Amino acid sequence: xxxxxxxxxxxxxIGLEIVEVLLTRPWVQLVGAIEIDKNKVGRDVGDxxxxxxxxxxTVSGKARDVLKRTSPxxxxxxxxxxxxxxxxxxxxxxxxxxxxxxxxxELSYPFVKHPELSKKIDQQAKEKKVVVLGTGVNxxxxxxxxxxxxxxxxxxxxxxxxxxxxxxxxxxxxLQKKIGAGLSPDEFGRRxxxxxxxxxxxxxxxxxxxxxxxxxxxxxQERISPVIAESALSSDYIEVPQGAVAGVRQVxxxxxxxxxxxxxxxxxxxxxxxxxxxxxxxxxxxxxxxIRGGVHGDRATPAIIVNSLQKIARLEPGLRTMIDLPPxxxxxxxxxxxxxxxxxxx
Numbered sequence: 001x002x003x004x005x006x007x008x009x010x011x012x013x014i015g016l017e018i019v020e021v022l023l024t025r026p027w028v029q030l031v032g033a034i035e036i037d038k039n040k041v042g043r044d045v046g047d048x049x050x051x052x053x054x055x056x057x058t059v060s061g062k063a064r065d066v067l068k069r070t071s072p073x074x075x076x077x078x079x080x081x082x083x084x085x086x087x088x089x090x091x092x093x094x095x096x097x098x099x100x101x102x103x104x105x106e107l108s109y110p111f112v113k114h115p116e117l118s119k120k121i122d123q124q125a126k127e128k129k130v131v132v133l134g135t136g137v138n139x140x141x142x143x144x145x146x147x148x149x150x151x152x153x154x155x156x157x158x159x160x161x162x163x164x165x166x167x168x169x170x171x172x173x174x175l176q177k178k179i180g181a182g183l184s185p186d187e188f189g190r191r192x193x194x195x196x197x198x199x200x201x202x203x204x205x206x207x208x209x210x211x212x213x214x215x216x217x218x219x220x221q222e223r224i225s226p227v228i229a230e231s232a233l234s235s236d237y238i239e240v241p242q243g244a245v246a247g248v249r250q251v252x253x254x255x256x257x258x259x260x261x262x263x264x265x266x267x268x269x270x271x272x273x274x275x276x277x278x279x280x281x282x283x284x285x286x287x288x289x290x291i292r293g294g295v296h297g298d299r300a301t302p303a304i305i306v307n308s309l310q311k312i313a314r315l316e317p318g319l320r321t322m323i324d325l326p327p328x329x330x331x332x333x334x335x336x337x338x339x340x341x342x343x344x345x346x
Contacts, residue, residue, distance in 0.1 A: 227247045
């Protein structure tokens with residue numbers, strides 16, 4: 001099988017983890033790495049990994065030059081959550097004839113908040129005959145793609161409720177800050193109002209589920225509230241006194257004529273008890289699934305990005321979503337001659 005030429009754009013914690021996974025795939029040829037941090041530019045990307053080792057790919061801060069020189073088939077992208085921030089990066093990548101698989105949460109279903117930008121990205125990708133895909137764990141899989149897959153056994157679906165509870169004390173510092181851990185309730189409220197505290201992606205997941213179900217929801221509501229520490233808490237990075245904010249609870253709802261068709265409930269806070277991912281489908285038959293302990297987002301996001309790469313060629317060009325993809329797995333696709341298996345009964 002011909003190797004897929006991949007360039008990694010963004011070398012923060014998720015970007016570096018993507019590189020780690022890419023290097024384990026024999027069907028990937030890592031051809032470049034792009035990063036704006038001047039402390040990383042000019043170094044071998046392997047020097048930034050843990051443990052460090054030589055990879056033979058030098059980090060560059062000049063995206064246009066690297067894209068032109070390396071001509072990647074696909075760019076794995078992890079720079080920001082927001083379409084407005086990454087739009088110019090996506091445009092530049094597509095202009096060079098490469099597909100994009102990004103961890104940007106708003107890109108998972110950008111038609112919810114940015115319909116006009118989404119149309120422009122879609123049109124450009126079609127003209128260049130490439131695919132633009134946003135994926136991840138939440139959004140991208142746990143509360144949306146997996147929900148849609150489970151609904152396939154239902155004759156009828158009346159409503160969907162999915163829940164994700166995450167113990168943030170086991171996650172990276174950046175996420176703990178993003179959820180407001182350690183703040184006073186008043187400061188938390190001010191930062192929520194300023195748009196500085198929230199988990200991005202719940203409305204996108206609601207929209208993606210509604211699309212798959214054929215539901216034209218009248219509105220999508222989102223509520224953000226603090227989880228208050230009932231006793232003192234701590235992580236490796238943050239001390240949270242009793243009465244301070246331990247994290248965030250966000251609930252997004254897709255509503256039609258007063259009926260809550262989709263309810264997504266996300267709770268990320270330090271010391272969360274019984275972390276889990278659960279999906280409850282009110283349908284015929286009903287479906288009730290729980291993953292005890294939940295799926296670790298910092299490990300799973302790089303995995304789903306890399307595992308999606310071999311499936312990209314099966315998609316029509318344009319701005320696509322995870323419900324357009326066939327099921328993905330970490331294994332390499334089997335060649336045609338190896339797909340039949342002899343069953344032996346003992």
